[in-house]
Amino acid sequence: MSKFLSISCDDDTRIESDLLGELPVPACAYYGIQTQRAISNFNISEDHVMDYPPFVWALGAVKLAATRANHDLGLMDDELASAIEQACQDVMEGKLDEQFPVDMIQGGAGTSTNMNANEVIANRALEILGHEKGEYEHCSPNDHVNMSQSTNDVYPTSIKITLIRMNQDLVAHLKQLVTAFGVKGEEFADILKMGRTQLQDAVPMTLGQEFCAFADNLAEEVDRLNDNARLFNEVNMGATAIGTGITTIEGYAGACVEHLRGITGFPVTLAPDLMEATPDTGSFVIYSSALKRMAVKISKICNDLRFLSSGPRAGIGEINLPPMQPGSSIMPGKINPVIPELMNQVCFRVIGNDLTVTFAAEAGQLQLNAMEPVLCYSIIQSITFLIRGMDALRIHCVDGITANPDVCASRVQKSIGIVTALVPYIGYEHATRIAKTAQETGKGVYEIVLEEGLLSKDKLDDILKPENMIRPRKI
Numbered sequence: 319m320s321k322f323l324s325i326s327c328d329d330d331t332r333i334e335s336d337l338l339g340e341l342p343v344p345a346c347a348y349y350g351i352q353t354q355r356a357i358s359n360f361n362i363s364e365d366h367v368m369d370y371p372p373f374v375w376a377l378g379a380v381k382l383a384a385t386r387a388n389h390d391l392g393l394m395d396d397e398l399a400s401a402i403e404q405a406c407q408d409v410m411e412g413k414l415d416e417q418f419p420v421d422m423i424q425g426g427a428g429t430s431t432n433m434n435a436n437e438v439i440a441n442r443a444l445e446i447l448g449h450e451k452g453e454y455e456h457c458s459p460n461d462h463v464n465m466s467q468s469t470n471d472v473y474p475t476s477i478k479i480t481l482i483r484m485n486q487d488l489v490a491h492l493k494q495l496v497t498a499f500g501v502k503g504e505e506f507a508d509i510l511k512m513g514r515t516q517l518q519d520a521v522p523m524t525l526g527q528e529f530c531a532f533a534d535n536l537a538e539e540v541d542r543l544n545d546n547a548r549l550f551n552e553v554n555m556g557a558t559a560i561g562t563g564i565t566t567i568e569g570y571a572g573a574c575v576e577h578l579r580g581i582t583g584f585p586v587t588l589a590p591d592l593m594e595a596t597p598d599t600g601s602f603v604i605y606s607s608a609l610k611r612m613a614v615k616i617s618k619i620c621n622d623l624r625f626l627s628s629g630p631r632a633g634i635g636e637i638n639l640p641p642m643q644p645g646s647s648i649m650p651g652k653i654n655p656v657i658p659e660l661m662n663q664v665c666f667r668v669i670g671n672d673l674t675v676t677f678a679a680e681a682g683q684l685q686l687n688a689m690e691p692v693l694c695y696s697i698i699q700s701i702t703f704l705i706r707g708m709d710a711l712r713i714h715c716v717d718g719i720t721a722n723p724d725v726c727a728s729r730v731q732k733s734i735g736i737v738t739a740l741v742p743y744i745g746y747e748h749a750t751r752i753a754k755t756a757q758e759t760g761k762g763v764y765e766i767v768l769e770e771g772l773l774s775k776d777k778l779d780d781i782l783k784p785e786n787m788i789r790p791r792k793i
């Protein structure tokens with residue numbers, strides 16, 4: 319069976335009405351007049367709810383939980399509840415994704431997205447019941463699909479469910495990137511090179527240590543993302559408009575959240591203070607900050623990859639990045655580090671999105687935050703970009719990185735930085751003088767130490783063994 323329900327569409331329309339009057343809607347569409355108005359009003363990002371299936375899935379899950387709670391409490395008869403349930407399941411299975419054309423950025427605190435879901439589910443339920451689309455007296459988007467609900471609890475809850483699910487995907491892709499860096503760390507474990515601080519020679523290390531550090535640096539973010547995503551488990555279903563629970567009956571909120579837990583498999587709980595929870599966007603702010611932190615780290619690593627691969631002859635050239643495309647329209651043979659550059663730009667966008675989330679969260683007023691759509695969009699986009707970017711970085715760059723051991727060894731042999739390893743044996747003042755002499759004469763540190771008789775050749779060779787310079791020495 320095709321993923322999408324069969325939708326035969328021509329130029330026919332049906333007329334629907336709302337508070338503002340009548341409007342033609344495509345006869346084949348499962349959405350209705352409020353969605354049609356939103357299509358006309360909000361044409362900003364060219365990204366639509368349907369472009370993010372986890373969001374559509376979450377909307378279906380929330381509506382399904384609400385329907386089951388209403389049915390449990392005797393507010394909805396078996397036949398109608400069954401039809402709405404089936405329609406919600408069709409939404410969750412992705413069969414109606416294309417019926418969610420509302421722009422991700424919209425006014426109204428998400429009302430257009432909520433009504434889009436209400437209309438699609440109502441019209442699909444009408445079809446299941448044997449009625450025509452738009453015959454809302456049999457199944458109403460507002461009275462039935464939206465029963466005991468408001469945009470102000472449905473929309474933020476749906477966002478949270480979306481982000482819990484997307485975080486799982488993000489963490490899985492992050493772990494793959496961590497593993498890729500770790501593999502390179504093992505591969506390069508025996509390649510000695512110079513470490514650098516402030517772009518100056520520092521002390522020796524191995525290329526393997528450098529890549530293992532990349533892996534460990536990013537591995538820390540797994541726990542940070544998961545810890546912050548747990549804040550999304552607290553939802554405000556049953557709050558309705560501002561947290562008072564108006565239009566619901568006693569027991570609805572708890573029943574709805576219990577059903578949502580069972581439907582999604584996520585450990586969602588009811589917020590203890592729905593009045594506080596409805597305008598609160600703190601969980602979004604802190605999760606977005608975790609995305610920013612991760613983006614900053616990845617961008618720094620990409621800077622390092624570009625720097626270490628610079629050249630190939632006039633730069634550092636300690637590693638080679640896989641050649642992905644010609645690098646210039648004028649300079650023959652030039653290959654650019656396009657994948658790390660791509661990832662840098664992805665990270666810049668995530669960092670910028672975090673600022674948008676900050677402004678959107680701060681812009682909340684009184685009992686509601688009307689800026690949740692751009693907040694939601696920014697975080698979803700950041701996760702999407704990071705997943706795609708990390709996959710590109712791993713597949714098209716990290717997996718194919720090779721080392722230039724001879725170049726790495728030459729840098730160590732010529733570096734004055736190895737003098738640091740001699741400080742415990744000859745003292746800082748002698749080491750400083752030797753470094754200065756080496757700089758002025760062009761002689762090597764090794765040569766000068768032997769000439770001055772500061773250490774025996776055997777002792778010097780032992781001190782400067784690679785394994786003795788890249789970790790604390792045993793006494």
